[in-house]
Amino acid sequence: MEDLGDRAGYGPGRARSGQFGLAYLRLDRDLEPGMLVTIEPGFYNVPAILADERLCGPFDRDRTLDRERLAAFADVRGIRIEDDVLCTEGGSEVLTASIPKEADEVAAQVRGAAS
Numbered sequence: 001m002e003d004l005g006d007r008a009g010y011g012p013g014r015a016r017s018g019q020f021g022l023a024y025l026r027l028d029r030d031l032e033p034g035m036l037v038t039i040e041p042g043f044y045n046v047p048a049i050l051a052d053e054r055l056c057g058p059f060d061r062d063r064t065l066d067r068e069r070l071a072a073f074a075d076v077r078g079i080r081i082e083d084d085v086l087c088t089e090g091g092s093e094v095l096t097a098s099i100p101k102e103a104d105e106v107a108a109q110v111r112g113a114a115s
Contacts, residue, residue: 034087040082042079
């Protein structure tokens with residue numbers, strides 16, 4: 001979608017947010033039955049961003065950014081869980097629901113693949 005710019009991901013009259021962290025969201029449109037979307041929540045621990053007062057200062061000042069909690073994850077650079085979701089007449093169907101997402105389940109899957 002990146003190559004299409006905002007035409008594909010943003011409905012008429014909608015525009016990207018200027019807020020850091022939201023400015024790169026790629027989808028803001030009404031979903032309809034038959035559409036397939038990928039939901040990609042993630043955690044990215046980027047020291048250069050976290051050290052940038054211009055980017056993180058507002059979140060430090062309003063206490064949105066919990067630096068003490070972040071310190072517990074200093075050795076983690078990023079984690080992303082992806083789900084493919086089909087929009088249906090009655091709601092949605094998670095097509096990737098059977099893929100493990102809990103840490104111990106993922107670890108077991110990795111161990112199984114290594115053997």
